[in-house]
Amino acid sequence: MSDPSSLPPMPLLTVEGLVKRFGGVAAVDGISFTLEAGQIMGVIGPNGAGKTTLFDCLAGSQLPDAGQIRLAGQRIERLPAWRRTGIGLGRTFQIPRPFPAMSVLENVMLGAKDQAGERILPNWVAPGRVRRQEAACRERAHELLTFVTLASLSHAPAGSLSGGQRKLLELARALMAKPSLILLDEPAAGVNPALLEIIIERLLAMNRAGTTLLLIEHNIDMVARLCRHVLVMANGRPLAAGTPENVTSDPRVAEAYLGGAVA
Numbered sequence: 001m002s003d004p005s006s007l008p009p010m011p012l013l014t015v016e017g018l019v020k021r022f023g024g025v026a027a028v029d030g031i032s033f034t035l036e037a038g039q040i041m042g043v044i045g046p047n048g049a050g051k052t053t054l055f056d057c058l059a060g061s062q063l064p065d066a067g068q069i070r071l072a073g074q075r076i077e078r079l080p081a082w083r084r085t086g087i088g089l090g091r092t093f094q095i096p097r098p099f100p101a102m103s104v105l106e107n108v109m110l111g112a113k114d115q116a117g118e119r120i121l122p123n124w125v126a127p128g129r130v131r132r133q134e135a136a137c138r139e140r141a142h143e144l145l146t147f148v149t150l151a152s153l154s155h156a157p158a159g160s161l162s163g164g165q166r167k168l169l170e171l172a173r174a175l176m177a178k179p180s181l182i183l184l185d186e187p188a189a190g191v192n193p194a195l196l197e198i199i200i201e202r203l204l205a206m207n208r209a210g211t212t213l214l215l216i217e218h219n220i221d222m223v224a225r226l227c228r229h230v231l232v233m234a235n236g237r238p239l240a241a242g243t244p245e246n247v248t249s250d251p252r253v254a255e256a257y258l259g260g261a262v263a
C-alpha cells in the first residue's frame with residue numbers, strides 16, 4: 001500500500017471545463033483551474049469577462065451548463081448554495097447589503113450556520129442549549145468584529161456604516177460560518193485608501209490563519225499585493241494565468257483591457 005503522506009496534496013478547489021450560458025451569451029466558456037489550500041488567487045479581466053458569473057457558479061447562485069466543481073474532493077456543482085456554505089464555502093458580495101435596521105453585531109451573527117434556535121422544536125425542548133449556543137454565537141461575532149476593527153460599532157445600525165466598513169462587516173459575517181474558502185467579489189471597490197489598507201491587512205491575516213481566498217478585483221495593485229496566482233478572463237474564456245507580474249506584462253491582457261481583439 002502506498003503511504004498517503006507521499007501523495008501530492010489534494011487541491012481545495014478544482015474547476016474543470018465550467019460553462020454557463022445566458023441565451024446566446026457564453027458568460028463562462030470553458031474555465032478550468034485549481035486552488036491549493038492556503039493560496040490567495042485573483043481573478044481579473046475586463047467588464048463582462050464572466051468573473052461574477054464564475055463566482056455565481058462556484059457559490060451556487062447559478063447552476064453551470066457544463067463542467068465540474070470540486071471542493072475538498074467533493075463534487076458541488078449541483079448542490080444548492082446553503083449546502084456549499086455547510087461544507088466550507090463562504091462568499092462576500094461586491095455591493096454588501098446588510099440588514100440596515102439591525103445592529104452590526106446582529107448582522108454578523110446571521111452568518112452563523114446550524115443554529116438550533118432557528119428551528120421551532122429545539123426552542124421548546126432544549127431552551128438551555130439554544131441559549132448557550134446563541135451566547136457562543138454572540139461571543140464569536142464580537143471576536144470577529146474586533147478582528148475586522150469594527151468592535152466599537154457593534155451596536156450601531158448596519159445602515160449607518162460607510163461602504164468600506166460594510167466590506168469589513170461582510171468579512172466578519174462570512175467568517176462566522178468558519179469557511180475553508182472565501183470568494184471575495186471586489187473587496188476593494190468603493191473603499192477609501194485608509195480602509196483599503198485595513199482590508200488588505202485583514203485578508204492577509206485571515207489567510208495566515210488558514211482561510212483560502214479567491215478574489216475578483218479590478219485594483220491591480222491590490223491583486224499584486226495579495227495574490228501569487230492570477231487567472232485572467234476575457235469573453236468568458238481563460239486568457240492568461242500566472243503571477244501578477246507575468247499576466248500584467250502579457251500583451252494579450254493589455255489588449256483585452258483596451259477592448260481589442262482577444263486571441
Ligand SMILES: Nc1ncnc2c1ncn2[C@@H]1O[C@H](COP(=O)(O)OP(=O)(O)OP(=O)(O)O)[C@@H](O)[C@H]1O
Nearest residue numbers: 022025026027045046047048049050051052053054
Ligand atoms: N443573469 C444574466 N442574464 C443574462 N446575461 C447575463 C447575466 N449575468 C451575466 N450576463 C452576461 O454575461 C457576461 C458576463 O457577465 P459578468 O457579470 O459575469 O462579467 P464580469 O466579468 O463580472 O463583469 P464586471 O467586471 O463588469 O462585473 C456579460 O455579457 C453579461 O451581460
